[in-house]
Amino acid sequence: MTDQTMTIRQMCDAFKVTARTLRFYEAKELLFPIREGQKRLFTKRDRARLKLILKGKRFGFSLEEIRQLLNLYDDDSGKFNQLNETYRMAIDRLEQLIRRRDELEELIEDLRNHMDWASEQLNDSQTSLKVACG
Amino acid sequence: MTDQTMTIRQMCDAFKVTARTLRFYEAKELLFPIREGQKRLFTKRDRARLKLILKGKRFGFSLEEIRQLLNLYDDDSGKFNQLNETYRMAIDRLEQLIRRRDELEELIEDLRNHMDWASEQLNDSQTSLKVACG
DNA sequence: AAGACGATAACGTGGCGTCAGGGTGG
DNA sequence: CCCACCCTGACGCCACGTTATCGTCT
Numbered sequence: 001m002t003d004q005t006m007t008i009r010q011m012c013d014a015f016k017v018t019a020r021t022l023r024f025y026e027a028k029e030l031l032f033p034i035r036e037g038q039k040r041l042f043t044k045r046d047r048a049r050l051k052l053i054l055k056g057k058r059f060g061f062s063l064e065e066i067r068q069l070l071n072l073y074d075d076d077s078g079k080f081n082q083l084n085e086t087y088r089m090a091i092d093r094l095e096q097l098i099r100r101r102d103e104l105e106e107l108i109e110d111l112r113n114h115m116d117w118a119s120e121q122l123n124d125s126q127t128s129l130k131v132a133c134g
Numbered sequence: 135m136t137d138q139t140m141t142i143r144q145m146c147d148a149f150k151v152t153a154r155t156l157r158f159y160e161a162k163e164l165l166f167p168i169r170e171g172q173k174r175l176f177t178k179r180d181r182a183r184l185k186l187i188l189k190g191k192r193f194g195f196s197l198e199e200i201r202q203l204l205n206l207y208d209d210d211s212g213k214f215n216q217l218n219e220t221y222r223m224a225i226d227r228l229e230q231l232i233r234r235r236d237e238l239e240e241l242i243e244d245l246r247n248h249m250d251w252a253s254e255q256l257n258d259s260q261t262s263l264k265v266a267c268g
Numbered sequence: 269a270a271g272a273c274g275a276t277a278a279c280g281t282g283g284c285g286t287c288a289g290g291g292t293g294g
Numbered sequence: 295c296c297c298a299c300c301c302t303g304a305c306g307c308c309a310c311g312t313t314a315t316c317g318t319c320t
Contacts, residue, residue: 007273007274008273008274009273009274018310019274020311020312023276037274038317039273039274039318040274040275057309058241059241062308062309063308063309087249090245091249093245094242094245094246097238097241097245100192100193100238101235101242103193104193104235107189108228108235110189111224111227111228111231112228115224115225141299142300143300152284153300154284154285155284155285157302158283162283172291172292173299173301174300191283198282
C-alpha cells in the first residue's frame with residue numbers, strides 16, 4: 001500500500017498471476033508477505049523472489065526446487081558452493097531443454113511427412129500445405 | 135499371449151511404462167485391449183497407438199490432445215470431407231509443434247545467457263559451462 | 269446499501285504412483 | 295499351499311483453478 005509494499009491485486013496485475021497462485025506460494029513458503037490485519041502486503045523482497053519463481057517455472061523447475069534455490073540465495077554464507085549447486089542444476093535443465101527441442105524437431109518432421117502422404121490422397125490441398133509449412 | 139497380442143507385463147517391459155499407466159490409458163480411451171477373462175490383451179493396434187502416445191507426451195501434449203491425434207490417424211480411410219477435417223487438425227498440430235519448438239529455442243538462449251552471467255560471478259566454472267553448452 | 273476487494277475452506281483436474289484387498293493359474 | 299501375476303478400487307501428489315461463503319472498506 002505504501003510505495004514499499006503491494007496489495008495482492010497489484011501483484012496480480014504486475015506479474016500476471018492469480019491471487020490463488022500468490023496465496024499458494026505463501027503456503028508453500030516461497031513468499032512471505034506481511035499482514036496488515038488480514039490483508040497480505042507484498043514487499044520488495046517478495047517481488048524479487050516472485051521474479052525468480054516465474055523464471056524458474058519457465059525453465060521447468062518444480063516449486064520445491066525453486067524454493068531450495070531461493071533459500072540458497074538467501075543464505076549469506078558460502079556463496080561459492082551455492083552458486084556451484086545452482087549452476088549444476090541449471091546445466092541439467094539446459095540439457096533437458098536441448099534434448100526436448102531435438103525430439104521436437106523429429107516429431108515435426110514426422111508430422112510433415114505424414115501430411116505429405118495425406119496430401120497425395122487429395123487433389124487440392126497444396127495451398128494449405130504451403131501455408132502451414134512455408 | 136499369442137504372437138499377435140501381449141500381456142500387460144510384456145507391454146510394460148517393451149515400452150518401459152507401468153501397468154498403472156496402461157490401465158489409465160485404457161480408462162481414458164487411448165488404448166483398447168481385448169479381454170481374456172479378466173486379463174487385458176494388447177493388440178498390434180494398441181502397440182502402434184502407445185508408440186504415438188509416448189511420442190506425443192514427450193512433446194508436452196496432453197492426453198486429450200493425443201487422443202484427438204490418434205483419432206486422426208485412425209481416420210485414414212475417411213472420405214473427402216473427413217480428410218479435409220483431418221488435414222486442418224494436422225496443420226493446427228504442426229503449428230503448435232513449431233511454436234513449441236520456437237519457445238524452447240528462446241528458453242535455451244535465455245538460460246544460456248543466465249548461465250554466462252552467473253559464471254562471471256565465479257572464477258572457476260568455465261569448464262562446466264563449456265561441458266554444458268559445447 | 270451496494271460493490272470492490274480481501275480472506276479462508278474445500279473440492280476439482282491431469283497424469284499418474286502407491287497401496288489395500290482379492291482373484292486365478294501353475 | 296504358495297507364488298507370480300492379474301484385477302479393481304481408492305487415496306496421495308503437484309500446481310494450481312474454481313466455486314462457496316464470509317468479512318471489510320468506501
